[in-house]
Amino acid sequence: MQLLIDFQDSLLLGIKEDFKRFLKEKINWKQRMIGIKGPRGAGKTTLMLQHLKFTLQKSHVNGLYVTADHPWFYKNNLLDTAMDWFQQGGQVLLIDEVHKYPNWSRELKNIYDGLPQLQVIFSASSALDIYRGESDLSRRVISYTLPGLSFREYLKLSEVGDFPSFSLEDLQKRHREISQEVISKIRPLPYFEKYLSRGYLPIFVEGENEYGSKLEHIINTVVDTDLAYISSYNAGTAAKVKKLLGVIAESAPFKPNIASISAKLGISRDRIVEHIYQLKDAKILNILLAQGKGVSRLQKPDKLYLENTNLSFAINSSPDIGALRETFLLNQLLNAGHEVFEPKKGDFWVNGITIEVGGKNKSPKQVLNEGEYLIASDEIESGWGAKLPLWLFGFLY
Template sequence: METLINFQDILLQGINNDFRRYLHEKINWNQRMIGIKGARGAGKTTILLQHMKYDLGALKDKSLYITADHTWFYNHSLLDTAMDWYQQGGQLLLIDEVHKYPNWSRELKNIYDGIPGMRVIFSASSALDIYRGQADLSRRVVSYTLAGLSFREYLQFSGVASFSPITFEDIQKQHREISVNITSSIRPLPLFAKYLRSGYLPIFTEGENEYLPKLEQIIDAVVDIDLAYIASYNAGTAVKVKRLLAVIAESAPFKPNISALAAKMDISRDRILEYIYQLKDAGLLNVLSTQGKGVSRLQKPDKLFLENTNLSYAIHPDPNQGNLRETFLLNQLLHAGLEVSEPQTGDFLVEQVHIEVGGKNKGSQQVRDTDRYLIAADGIETGFGAKIPLWLFGFLY
């Protein structure tokens, strides 16, 4: 146990409270078992350590941070570790990368049921399906998902400026007033261009030139390690999944022809769908369906997108600007908790509002016959009427 405590103390020394992710204030930290899912590099570990270092007060000394891939677990179980800590007066266990521990769900269930006085907060890969583990956690765990940085968070984390998040309703009714206020202190367009290329994950602070190579390593790790743990991939499967991701990235966003993809890759149609939804679960793809369409993993998605624009730059050297705009907007809308579907006219349908995405000269021809519409226009600092700066949607969370 002393080994784990020393490891924890070293990590805590490097943690500061200068910047907190948006999710921090949304979590009900008083729940007995909390799961935080999210992409690699999004800041899950930092959230755990910040909570431990700055929020717990007297409970800090009764809290233990562990990471599930620590060598400690070569000859100790998660359940035994929790029991030992409880017997030493521990009340809170923070477990990082829980998906790297075999039988994680069964032992979490045993901890929850067998040690009522122990609270657990764990982090995991985006691909982890907490409710379909080997043991039933659905009635025990409260799950949260941590997205990458919004454009608003990127500005704050970069030290450029700090702004409050805005709602979708704010964007519809007050976008000009809000954008005029923001542009009175910053020039958003060059900053937005940098964000689209290399600002989605907090690791951008480690060096802009190193960001995309590190993102490529993250993609490899998600497929080779995270999905290998969770979906039992072997080396051959991982290669096929990465090939599929590369094929999708060449054209995303696009309406997939599953049969053509299957023929091109010499993989069955059902297996292609399985891989697509696993990549979605892993935070590498976003899937869009038409309004009212049932959700099934055996159902062909209507449109496929890379999960964020940084992936576009990491996988393709010269991504299409129109594709980047749509990828960005869908990403921000989804992570703001909005339901998004594909409309008959326009690019996205949100709360019965049709949204058309384009450049600064984009008009309303495609959506003007709808009851309610917005134009999300790139390349403008402020808008007018139904025309709204695209970058402003990056303030939704």
């Protein structure tokens, strides 16, 4: 046990509280079992360690952080570790990357049922369905998702400016007032351009020049390692999924012809759809279904997007500006918790509003007769009427 405590203490030395992800204030930290999912590099580990150092330890609550791939677990199992920690006065056990532990759901269930006075907080890959393990956790765990940075959070972490978040209704009704407040303090467009290429994951603070190579490594690790843990991938499956991702990345956003992709890659149509949804769960892709369709994993996606604009730059050194605009807007809407669909006219339909995306001269003629609408325009600092700056959607969370 001392080995784990020493490992934890070493990590805590480098943890600061000057920047906190938006999710920290939204989590109900009193729940007995909390799951935090999210893409690699989004800051799940830092979030847990901040909670341990600045909340638990300051409140004199005994917490222990472990990571599921630590050599400790070569000879020790998770349940016995939790039992030992509880017997030594432990009150909270924080488990990082739980998906890397065999039989994770069964052991979490046993800890929950057998140690009712021990709180468990764990992190996992975005692709992990924590409610569908071999043991039912649906009644036991409260799950949260930590996405990549919003544009607002990027500005805060870059020490450019500290601004509040706003709801979609706020943006619709007060966008001119909000944008004027922001531009009275900073010029947002140059920072927005940087954010689109290398600002979605907090790892940009480690060096912008290395960001691209680190992002490529994350993509490979997600397919080769994370999905191998979760979906029983083998090397051959991973290679096929990478080829599929390459095909999608060449044209995203686009309406997929599943039959054509199937013939090109030699993978069955059902398996193509399955892999697309796995890549969606892993936060590599976003999918769009047509307005009016129910959300089901059996449905063929009507449109495919890369999950964030940074991926576009990692895969294509000169991505299409129109594709970047759509990718950004869909990403921020989904990360803010909105259900988004493809309308008959316009780019996105959300909360009864049709949104058309474009440059500074984008006109509303395509959506004029579609009821409530917004024009999300790039390359402008402030808007008017139903036209608002695209960058302002980066303040939704």
